[in-house]
Amino acid sequence: MEPKLSDGDLILVDQAQVEIADGITYVIRLGNDLLVKYVQRISPDAVSLLSENNRYPPREISLATIGEDTAIIGRVVASMHEW
Numbered sequence: 217m218e219p220k221l222s223d224g225d226l227i228l229v230d231q232a233q234v235e236i237a238d239g240i241t242y243v244i245r246l247g248n249d250l251l252v253k254y255v256q257r258i259s260p261d262a263v264s265l266l267s268e269n270n271r272y273p274p275r276e277i278s279l280a281t282i283g284e285d286t287a288i289i290g291r292v293v294a295s296m297h298e299w
Contacts, residue, residue, distance in 0.1 A: 220268040225295055226295065226298065229243050230293045232290070234288040234290060236257060236263055236279075240254070242290065242291055243288075246277070263277055
């Protein structure tokens with residue numbers, strides 16, 4: 217998510233907020249990876265994961281995979297950069 221977030225930045229995640237809303241940043245687990253991405257609903261059963269960094273193309277995921285290898289961990293509500 218650079219330049220918005222840098223490696224080593226701290227984020228506060230509200231794990232109670234797992235309902236997907238367009239344009240909101242979430243922590244998402246895909247397999248063994250944790251991602252911080254904007255979420256955009258592209259259909260009733262699919263979303264696109266968007267990065268601030270344009271080197272990473274959007275990834276589409278089916279909401280049917282939630283609970284298998286995919287999980288919405290929570291909404292990013294704050295971030296802090298350590299100097």
